[in-house]
Amino acid sequence: MKIQVRVIRTWSEFLELRPEWETIFEELEEQNPFLSWDWIESWVEIYGHRYKPVILVVVDSPRVIGIAAFYFDEKARHGLTKTPAIRWVGDQFVSSEFLDILAPVYQKYTVWWNVLNWFLENRELNWNLLVLDDMIQSRFSVQIVEQISKKLSLGYHRAVKNVLPVLYFPPEWDKWKHSHPHPDFISMMRNRTKRLRKKFRVEIRKIGSQDELKSDIEIFFELHQKNWNYKGLPGSFVTPEKREFYRRITRRFLDRNWLEMRLMRIDGAPATVEVGFALNQVYYSLQSGYDPRFRRFSAGSILFYEFFQELLGDGIKRVEFLRGDETYKFRWGAHRRYSVTQWVGNRSLYGIAYPFYKRQKNRIKHAALAVFS
Structure with a gap:
């Protein structure tokens, strides 16, 4: 039977997809928390009302082989212009990483082929760009999207978005200390x-209970804002929506035993908090908060020092520091890796011209750097 694409156009219908989503998630070559049902569901609950969902369920009857979760942004900003765009569910507001379609690696080409062809053949959304943010540069999907875009004569451009430092652990703390750069x-x-x-x-x-989390997540928000305000910056949690998202996702991940949240107190006063998730021997360091009064004691680094020993003891093999090339990540021995944004344009003038413009701008930038470096 021919592969079919089923379209979900309401958030309530999307939330009924949980069993299929969870089944495919278990088949992924690398499960990450940003593709988990809990992360996506929490984003939909907080931000979904702003956008129209475009969820494509790819079916090789009778089995669902892939899910591509997008939303339609009628006034997406691209540089100085605005144009209708299709974007990942979860790609804005909450620092998501590693976004992708939900499909096992052996089905990815098939799922992407059907997804991109569906967008070409169904024009009622009047979209110009498919904006694929926060994808890992080395992942299979990035190459697949480029290949299919060229086959279908679509506009295409890819550019590095963020540095994603990653730290690899040896099996034991002593070995790591002696091999540390x-x-x-x-x-x-x-x-x-x-x-x-x-x-x-x-x-x-x-933090090991919901009662502890209820109070300590508020301490985290306070310390995070204190640290950023000390630097003269607004911080990440100025909006009530983002705070509520973190309350929900930490509750849900605690129930799954994925939450790794540590609070350090110095003489009883909250000094620093680390919030992250551990899944399949990988630790994802999401956010932290510090009281500036304890900066001179390196409280945040000391928390990491002791926490890393715990992680190694728990069998963690890799630490994902996530976006940002802050110096402290490389002091711990992290290596550089990158996320990318891919722009796929339809066959309209704008859809072809915008990726071409981005490509030429990127070439000019690199040529200038080569001349003046």
Whole structure:
């Protein structure tokens, strides 16, 4: 039987997809929290009312082989212009990473082929661009989208978006210390930790219950804002929507035993909080918060130092620091990796011209850097 694409156009209907979503999620070559049902559902609950869903369910009867979760943004901004665009569910407001279609690796080409052809053949949305943000540069889907776009004569451009530092652990803490690219840094952290614990009463607590989470997530918001306001910046949690998203996703991930949240107190006062998720031997370091009063004691780094020892003991093999090339990530031994944005344009003038414009702009930028570097 011919492969079919079923379209879901309401959020309530989308929320009925959970069983199929969970089944395919278990088949992914690498499951990550940003493609989990809990993350996507929480985004839909908080932000979905702003947009029209375009959820494509690819069926090789009787089995669902892939799901592509998009929404329609009628006034998406691209540089100085606005144009109707199709975007990933979950790609705005909440720092999602590793976004992709939901399909096992052996079905990805088939699913992408049917998804892109569906968008070409169904023009009632009047879209100009498919904007695929926050995809890992090395992932199979990135190459597939480029190949199919060229086959279908679509506008196409890809550009690096963010640095995504990643740290690989050996099996044991002692081996990691001895193989670390910055051994002096590890020695310094060990000494700072000893001094802090000698001078103050230091408590590091893992949040393990919903009651603890209910109070400690509010401490996290407060510390995060304090740190960013100290730097003269607004911080990530100025909107009530984003705070509510984090309340929901931490509750849900705690129920799955994915939440890894640590609160450090110094002489009873909240000093720093680390919020992340652990799934399939990978730790995702999502957000942190610090009280600026404790900066001179390197409280955040000391929390990491002790926490990393726990992670190694729990069998974690990789730490994803997520977006941003802050210096501290590389002091721990992280390597650079990149996320990309892909723009796929339809066959309209704008759909062809905008990716071409982005491509030429990128070439000019790199040529200028080569000349003046």
